Amino acid sequence: MSQSEPPGGIFGLSYDGETRIFETLKLISTAIIVLVGAWPIYWVTQLAFTEYETVEDVVTVFPTPDIFTLGNFVVLTQPRMYTYIFNTVVVAIGTIVTVVLVSLIAGYGLARLEFPQKENFARVLLIGYLFSPIVIGIPLYQIWRSIGLLGTRIGLIIALSAISMPFAVWLMWKYIMTIPEAHEEAAWVDGASRWRGFRDVVVPQCRPAIIAAALFAFALAWNDFTFAQILLPQTDTTTFAPGILRAMGQAQFLPDAYLMAISLAMTLPPLLFAYFMQSYLLKGFQVRAL
Amino acid sequence: MPDIEIRNLTKVYEESGNRIVAVDDVDLTIEDGEFVTLVGPSGCGKTTTLRCVAGLNKPTSGTIKFGDRDVTDKPVQERNIALLFQDIALYPHMSVQENMAYGLKITGFSREERIARVEEAAELLQITDQLEKMPADLSGGQQQRVALGRSLVRDPEVFLFDEPMSDLDAKLKAELRPVIEKVTDEIGCPTLYVTHDQEEAMTMSDRVAVINDGRLEQVAPPKEVYDEPDSQFVSQFIGQPSTQFFDGNIRAVNGTAELVVGGYEYDLAREGLEGWAGDDVRVGLRPQYIRVSDDPDAGIPATHLLDEPLGDATHSFFDTEFGEIVVVTDPDFEGNGEEYGLVFQSDSIQLFDSESGVRIA
Numbered sequence: 184m185s186q187s188e189p190p191g192g193i194f195g196l197s198y199d200g201e202t203r204i205f206e207t208l209k210l211i212s213t214a215i216i217v218l219v220g221a222w223p224i225y226w227v228t229q230l231a232f233t234e235y236e237t238v239e240d241v242v243t244v245f246p247t248p249d250i251f252t253l254g255n256f257v258v259l260t261q262p263r264m265y266t267y268i269f270n271t272v273v274v275a276i277g278t279i280v281t282v283v284l285v286s287l288i289a290g291y292g293l294a295r296l297e298f299p300q301k302e303n304f305a306r307v308l309l310i311g312y313l314f315s316p317i318v319i320g321i322p323l324y325q326i327w328r329s330i331g332l333l334g335t336r337i338g339l340i341i342a343l344s345a346i347s348m349p350f351a352v353w354l355m356w357k358y359i360m361t362i363p364e365a366h367e368e369a370a371w372v373d374g375a376s377r378w379r380g381f382r383d384v385v386v387p388q389c390r391p392a393i394i395a396a397a398l399f400a401f402a403l404a405w406n407d408f409t410f411a412q413i414l415l416p417q418t419d420t421t422t423f424a425p426g427i428l429r430a431m432g433q434a435q436f437l438p439d440a441y442l443m444a445i446s447l448a449m450t451l452p453p454l455l456f457a458y459f460m461q462s463y464l465l466k467g468f469q470v471r472a473l
Numbered sequence: 474m475p476d477i478e479i480r481n482l483t484k485v486y487e488e489s490g491n492r493i494v495a496v497d498d499v500d501l502t503i504e505d506g507e508f509v510t511l512v513g514p515s516g517c518g519k520t521t522t523l524r525c526v527a528g529l530n531k532p533t534s535g536t537i538k539f540g541d542r543d544v545t546d547k548p549v550q551e552r553n554i555a556l557l558f559q560d561i562a563l564y565p566h567m568s569v570q571e572n573m574a575y576g577l578k579i580t581g582f583s584r585e586e587r588i589a590r591v592e593e594a595a596e597l598l599q600i601t602d603q604l605e606k607m608p609a610d611l612s613g614g615q616q617q618r619v620a621l622g623r624s625l626v627r628d629p630e631v632f633l634f635d636e637p638m639s640d641l642d643a644k645l646k647a648e649l650r651p652v653i654e655k656v657t658d659e660i661g662c663p664t665l666y667v668t669h670d671q672e673e674a675m676t677m678s679d680r681v682a683v684i685n686d687g688r689l690e691q692v693a694p695p696k697e698v699y700d701e702p703d704s705q706f707v708s709q710f711i712g713q714p715s716t717q718f719f720d721g722n723i724r725a726v727n728g729t730a731e732l733v734v735g736g737y738e739y740d741l742a743r744e745g746l747e748g749w750a751g752d753d754v755r756v757g758l759r760p761q762y763i764r765v766s767d768d769p770d771a772g773i774p775a776t777h778l779l780d781e782p783l784g785d786a787t788h789s790f791f792d793t794e795f796g797e798i799v800v801v802t803d804p805d806f807e808g809n810g811e812e813y814g815l816v817f818q819s820d821s822i823q824l825f826d827s828e829s830g831v832r833i834a
Contacts, residue, residue, distance in 0.1 A: 374550050374576055376550060383564075
């Protein structure tokens with residue numbers, strides 16, 4: 184090795200050699216992620232567009248024109264599917280609204296007000312994550328039954344909001360801390376009440392955090408299975424995830440291709456939502472010390 | 474419009490058992506239309522005082538009155554003040570126009586009235602062409618103009634400034650100073666301006682209030698604070714380069730008092746020093762009143778260290794038996810490291826109590 188050539192990297196190889204190895208490893212890991220993550224989505228998609236008789240009989244890898252069809256999606260027009268989708272949308276929106284409103288107010292309180300045991304209070308919130316939904320779900324079932332929330336969408340919204348809340352509150356808390364207090368003080372000097380200053384000055388600046396919290400709540404509510412299964416026990420009025428499983432179990436006429444069509448239809452909204460909001464999402468998650 | 478009357482204002486912070494007295498029994502009256510600057514080093518309590526007047530901090534004791542109105546327990550929203558912040562604090566999600574109109578909107582002015590007032594203020598501040606922009610698109614100086622405009626449109630009872638120019642460069646400061654004076658004149662209310670920059674204090678104020686360790690050291694017009702400081706702290710804090718200090722002693726000779734500094738005697742010919750005979754004193758002299766003689770035997774022998782030419786004057790540093798001494802010299806002065814003699818202009822010497830720092834003569 185000549186003097187002018189820089190010494191090798193951490194593995195004692197030349198820089199070129201290390202770069203090559205690094206690139207190769209990167210490709211391999213990308214391939215693994217694609218295989219594990221994207222392959223199922225691809226499989227769902229291609230089956231959803233293939234005629235259901237073909238799906239039952241042979242293994243296909245691509246819906247070529249002779250077996251391509253949109254016919255599988257007629258299953259979505261079934262009244263029961265309609266109910267499932269409607270319920271899922273209502274629960275998701277309800278959860279988002281609840282989570283955003285509560286976390287904004289709680290986050291503001293944590294960021295701006297002094298009260299005893301503030302830090303501990305915030306930490307206790309995180310304990311909620313120690314339990315799996317099924318552990319919380321069973322007592323909730325009994326409680327909801329006795330206070331009449333069992334089988335209602337409100338009941339499910341409350342349960343799902345509680346699950347999203349710790350993260351959302353922490354996010355808002357840390358995000359609001361990054362907004363200079365002088366902004367609010369300027370509003371007070373201008374004559375705004377505390378509430379008005381919060382509404383006019385703090386909330387508009389929290390937009391990235393609001394979107395991040397909303398996305399998080401949406402993903403949780405949209406994909407929730409356990410709580411919906413437990414808290415919406417009636418097959419007619421449940422959400423999509425448990426509904427589709429029960430439909431499968433009831434052994435009616437529901438070919439695999441139809442299942443795939445429903446799955447695809449229900450996967451698309453969160454996918455699009457996340458894709459178009461990703462810049463906000465990143466900004467929201469960028470808060471330091473979170 | 475009313476005056477501001479601050480009486481016995483004290484603010485104590487309790488922090489994990491420690492009592493920190495930020496503001497200690499401050500008395501200050503600012504007349505209607507008067508511009509008073511509160512100046513002092515960082516951590517001296519000047520911002521706390523201002524925040525108490527604004528209503529953002531609650532005083533531990535004392536009263537604050539705007540005219541006949543006791544506002545001590547009134548929240549900031551009800552005080553009808555204007556406040557310029559150090560970090561400017563424009564609302565980043567509102568345009569310049571909306572920023573300036575926000576206070577009016579809360580008070581309930583009609584849309585037409587808001588626009589008219591904002592345009593009037595913008596004209597005075599020369600930011601008419603910036604009204605549609607967002608604060609992030611403006612330079613620091615323009616942002617501070619907008620913040621001034623936000624206060625101007627509301628026609629406040631009291632105008633407060635919390636180091637509004639500390640983040641701006643020297644040239645912008647000089648540009649903005651007349652704008653601030655114009656705006657405060659226009660509103661014509663009492664103004665309290667807090668800064669650590671003595672140049673701002675000297676150039677803009679009707680009176681300067683020097684504060685140190687939570688206590689007011691002196692409140693007087695700028696010239697008086699400079700020429701006749703009440704204490705060693707004021708003398709040292711106001712003026713650039715700062716006052717040079719020496720240890721001295723008063724000696725009674727033939728019925729008059731004489732000052733001895735090191736081996737040098739100065740006949741001060743001043744009244745009231747007789748009582749101090751035999752006592753140690755602190756001697757202060759502004760660098761402007763020290764003359765540099767080419768003859769090392771005239772006055773205190775000094776070795777030239779370096780020159781800082783400023784164009785209109787030069788600050789020259791000398792090494793002497795009393796340590797380093799700064800002298801303001803002629804703009805053409807070049808010391809070249811040679812030996813000189815420093816001559817004190819004895820009628821400009823200030824004497825301070827060596828313990829309390831209070832001015833003696």
